[in-house]
Amino acid sequence: MKIGVAGPIDLGLLLDLFPPASCFPATFSFPVTAHLARELHRRGHEITLFTLSREVARTQRIEGDRITAYICPQRRPRMQMLDWFRKECHGLRDAMRASGCSVIHAHWTYEFGLAAVESGIPHVVTAHDNPIAALRFARHPYWLVKPLLAWPVLRRARCVTAVSPYIAKTIRRYVRRGREIVVVPNGVTQKIVDRFADRRPRAEGEPFRFAGIMNGWSALKNGNRLLEAFANLRREFGQKVELLLCGHGHEEQGGAHRWATSHQLTDGVEFLGEVPFEALMNRLARDVDVLVHPSLEESFCMAAAEAMAMGIPVIGGQHSGGIPWVLGDGKAGLLVDVTSSTAISKGMRELFVDTALRESLASAGRERVLNNYRLHDVARQYEDILSRASQEQRQ
Numbered sequence: 001m002k003i004g005v006a007g008p009i010d011l012g013l014l015l016d017l018f019p020p021a022s023c024f025p026a027t028f029s030f031p032v033t034a035h036l037a038r039e040l041h042r043r044g045h046e047i048t049l050f051t052l053s054r055e056v057a058r059t060q061r062i063e064g065d066r067i068t069a070y071i072c073p074q075r076r077p078r079m080q081m082l083d084w085f086r087k088e089c090h091g092l093r094d095a096m097r098a099s100g101c102s103v104i105h106a107h108w109t110y111e112f113g114l115a116a117v118e119s120g121i122p123h124v125v126t127a128h129d130n131p132i133a134a135l136r137f138a139r140h141p142y143w144l145v146k147p148l149l150a151w152p153v154l155r156r157a158r159c160v161t162a163v164s165p166y167i168a169k170t171i172r173r174y175v176r177r178g179r180e181i182v183v184v185p186n187g188v189t190q191k192i193v194d195r196f197a198d199r200r201p202r203a204e205g206e207p208f209r210f211a212g213i214m215n216g217w218s219a220l221k222n223g224n225r226l227l228e229a230f231a232n233l234r235r236e237f238g239q240k241v242e243l244l245l246c247g248h249g250h251e252e253q254g255g256a257h258r259w260a261t262s263h264q265l266t267d268g269v270e271f272l273g274e275v276p277f278e279a280l281m282n283r284l285a286r287d288v289d290v291l292v293h294p295s296l297e298e299s300f301c302m303a304a305a306e307a308m309a310m311g312i313p314v315i316g317g318q319h320s321g322g323i324p325w326v327l328g329d330g331k332a333g334l335l336v337d338v339t340s341s342t343a344i345s346k347g348m349r350e351l352f353v354d355t356a357l358r359e360s361l362a363s364a365g366r367e368r369v370l371n372n373y374r375l376h377d378v379a380r381q382y383e384d385i386l387s388r389a390s391q392e393q394r395q
Contacts, residue, residue, distance in 0.1 A: 001045050001103060001383075001387065002045070002099075002100060003045050003101065003102070003103055003104075003105060003386060004049075004099055004104040004105065004121070005040070005047060005049050005050070005105050005107070006050035006096070006104055006106040006107065006116055007051065008027070008028035008052075008107070008112075009030065009034050009051040011024045011027050012027075013034040014067070014069075017041065017066075017067045018062060018064035024069070024071070025053040025055035025056050026055055027052065028052075031302075032107075032302060036375070036378070036379060039189075039375050039376060040379055043379060043383065045383075046067070047066065047067045047068075048067070048069075048101050049067070050072070050092050050095055050104075050115070051069070051072070052088055052091075053071050054073075054075070054076070056071055057073060068099070070095035073087070075087060081144070084148070084149065085110065085114070085149065088115075092112065092116075093115040093118045093119050096115060096116065096119040101121055103121065103386045103389055104119060104121050104124070105123070105382065106124070106126070107126050107128060108129070109128075109131065109149070110146055110149045111149065113125040113150075113153040113157065114149060114152070122389050122390045122392075123157065123158065123389065124157075124159045124160075124161060124385055125153060125157040125159070125160050125161070127167050127181075128167070128299055128300075130167060130170040130297070131146055132147060133297045133321070150171075154175050155174060155175070155176055158393050159389045159393075160181050161182045161184045161382075162181050162182075162183055162184075163184065163185055163299050164183065166299065166325060167299045167322060168181045184378060184381050185305075185326075185372060185373050186300050186302055186373070187373060187374060187376075187377070187378030187379065188373045188374060189375045190374070190375065190376070192306050192309050192310065193309045193369070193370070193374065195281060195285040195309075196285075196310050198282075198285040198310075199286075199310065199312075200286065202289070207240055207241060209242045209243070209244060209290075210233075210242070210244070210290050211244040211245075211246065211288040211292070212226050212243065212244070212250075212291070212292050213280070214245075214247045214249070214250065214293075214294075215247045215249075216247065216248055216249050217249030217255030218249075219296070220296055220297060221294070222294040222296050222339075223250070224259060225294050225340070225344055226294040226341075227243075227256070227259075227260050227263075227269065228265065228341035228344075228345075229294075229341040229344035229348060230265075230268070231267070232342070233349060234268045241268060241352065243268060243270070244270045244283070244287070244288065245269060246272045246273070246275055246283075248273070249273075250272065251272070254273055281306065284310060288307070288312055289351075290312065290314070290315065291304065292344065292347075294317065294344060295316075295317065295320055295323070295338070297320055298321045298322050298326075301316070301326055304316060304323065304326050305326055307365075308326075308327075308332065308366055308368060308369045309369040309373075310366075313334065313361040313365060314327060314333040314361075314365060315336060315348065316334075316335060316338070317337070318336060318337060328365075331364055332361065332364040332368040333361055334350070334351060
C-alpha cells in the first residue's frame, strides 16, 4: 500500500530514510507517529508523511527511499484560531491530494483529521485525546477551537480508531451511530523493549531514584503534587531517595523549578527538562527505579508504557483517563489518588521499602507491554484497518 501518515511527526527520528543532504525544518517532538511510520515502511509499504512546521512559508516536499515528506506551513496559535485552522487544513489537504496515496492515516482529530476527511481519499482517523478534557485544562483560547474541530471530523470520518478504551468511550458521542470505534494502543518499539537488558542493580550506597516525565508544567500534568509527595519522602529518608523531572517546563529555571523554589521543595530534585528521546530512554533504563506519573488525565501514556517495557514499575492515577487500562487496572502498576500528595507519597514509600512488590509490578508491567503494546503488533493491526479502509471507502 501507499500509506499516508498525517500528524505531529518527529522527522528527526526518520532522517536515515532520506538522502544525507536532506534539510528538514523543525516539526514536532512526538515520536509515536514517527515510530509507526518507520515500522510500516519496514514492512514494505511506501510511506508519505504529512506534517506542519512554522519554519516553512510554503509546502516542502522531500523524497527518500520509499518515503516522502510533505511539510506544510503552520502559523502561530492565535492566527490558527482566528480562521479555525483553515490555512493549515488546506495545505495538508492539497498535499494529500497530490500524493497519490491509497489511504491516509490521520493522527489527532483536529487539523490533520479534517484535512484527511476533506481530501476525498480513503482514510482512518486515530483519536489521541479527549477533546473535552483538553478544553477543561486549557490555558490558551487556541484550545477553544479544538473541540469544535473534533466534532465534524469524528462525524464525517469513515473509520475511527482510539488509543485506549477511555478515549473510545469519550468520543462515542461524536461518532456517527453504527460506526465502530476500534481500540489500537500506541506501540512500544523493540529497541525500548530490548533496553531491559541495560537495567542494573543499584550499587551499594547509590540513591533510589524516582522519575517523572511530563510534557508541560500545568494543572493537567499535576507536577506540584509529585513535588509535594517527594518532599514528604525526602524528609523521611533523606539522601537515600532522589527525583528526576523530565519534559518541557521541568528544566532549571522553568515553571516547575520556579514553583518548587518558591515552596522550598527542590531538595533532592534534579530538573532535567527536555531531553532527546534516546538520551532519555538511556537515563531511564540505567538510573530510574520507579516512574511516577501524576497526570490527572491521559489518553494512553507512552512514558508509562515505555517504562514498563524496560522493567520499571509505574505509579499512576486511579482515575486518570487511560492510565488504569495501561497499568492493567492495578495488576501491572500501582494506582493511587493523584489529587492527593499524601496518597502519592504513600505509594512511593510502599515501592521504596517493598522490594518484592516492586519486582512483582515490574515483571507484570513488562509482561503487559509484551502482550499488548509492542509496535510490530500495533502496526499489523493498523495494516489490516488501513487495507480495509482503502478497499471499502473506494466502493
